[in-house]
Amino acid sequence: MLINELSKKTGLSIHTIRYYENLGMIKGLTDENVKSNNYKHYDGNTIERLEIIMEAREVGFSLAEIKKILTSWFESTESKPETLELFQAKIKEIDNKMRYFKQTKNLLEKICDKIQNDDL
Amino acid sequence: MLINELSKKTGLSIHTIRYYENLGMIKGLTDENVKSNNYKHYDGNTIERLEIIMEAREVGFSLAEIKKILTSWFESTESKPETLELFQAKIKEIDNKMRYFKQTKNLLEKICDKIQNDDL
DNA sequence: ATAAAGTATTTACTATGCTCTATACTTTGT
DNA sequence: ACAAAGTATAGAGCATAGTAAATACTTTAT
Structure with a gap:
């Protein structure tokens, strides 16, 4: 899905999603078959991540802290x-x-x- | 008590206390008998207020919201x-x-x- | 074909909540 | 008396978390 759909599914603004992406909290992938643009595609994992971000923000964790949580949960080997x-x-x-x-x-x-x- | 003592009793910095006072969340009174300075004196109510502020900040309420809480609790007739x-x-x-x-x-x-x- | 809408990137701007600096005056300790 | 510490005020600076504007390119709908 593209950013517009992601925004609608999560309730976060496109601006905010891009802000999080710039911070490295989520990552969209460009379709390598399409050379004409670099539109980013997001998947279910991105939604999961954004939901965790929203929950943890409510708890008062900073984005830097939440980034660590996401890394430990999804990436850390x-x-x-x-x-x-x-x-x-x-x-x-x-x-x-x-x-x-x-x-x-x-x-x-x-x-x-x-x-x-x-x-x- | 003066601001230094208030700071020590609450754990809040003098700067922060003055910041809250400027926002009208607490109020120190100058001793009318002393004309040489305008040192502000704080009492137990101020401590109570600061404790409420700290609690409510942890909860994530903004200072503007907390100000309303304080007014309703202490002042509102x-x-x-x-x-x-x-x-x-x-x-x-x-x-x-x-x-x-x-x-x-x-x-x-x-x-x-x-x-x-x-x-x- | 072309206007409208979507996307990406960069940069600037804003709000909140402090935190610090500079200045000036007052009190306290010796 | 005088240095050190405390107080007040004003204003600058900073970090976080967005939000918005400007620009340019791409896709979609008619």
């Missing part, structure tokens, strides 16, 4: 101990963030209660 | 229905993000497994 440590640290980070989430959610719920009680 | 809706939407946002968190954590755990199995 060798298993470096520092990579393992990195991801174990990230898992702990997520657990910590979960706590912040619960606290913030709690505060927001209290604010909602407050607003509703003021109405009485 | 009137209870606007649109404010209630805003916060209810934010709670849903958090719930959604929680799901992304679990998915991303899951992926990271799989990557860790993969790395460890490659080692065998």
Whole structure:
């Protein structure tokens, strides 16, 4: 599929997709049979990658961090101990963030209660 | 307490605290008895506010959003229905993000497994 | 054939959230 | 008294993550 279809399937803008491609997070391939253009073709793996990017962005990971995740998940042949440590640290980070989430959610719920009680 | 102490108690840099103060998220008061300077004094409420800011930043809320949270929690006298809706939407946002968190954590755990199995 | 739409590339621009520098004044320690 | 440290203000600079504009070429639809 070409970038337009990819954009529609993922909900990401064409600009953003190209931005990610420039960062090396995804890679489209030009059809070697077609010499007249260098249109890039994307496949299911690209969609998977973009979905991971979107999820991890929501979690607050930077694109640089996400790039490492993608490499380890899809490309990495060798298993470096520092990579393992990195991801174990990230898992702990997520657990910590979960706590912040619960606290913030709690505060927001209290604010909602407050607003509703003021109405009485 | 002065800004230096506030910085130490919260772990935020003096620069960052001043940045938040310029945005109107916290407010220090100058001692009216002292005319020679305009050093600002901060109290426990400021610490509470900064802690909320830090939590909500972790959750991914923008400073503009957090400012609204602070206003509704500490200052707001009137209870606007649109404010209630805003916060209810934010709670849903958090719930959604929680799901992304679990998915991303899951992926990271799989990557860790993969790395460890490659080692065998 | 040709206009409209799609694609690629490069470059510039923007928003957010800091972070740092420069300057000037005040307080504190000795 | 005087150096060192603290405070305030204004403005510059920076990193991240986009977003948009300009240009040129290609494909598609009529």
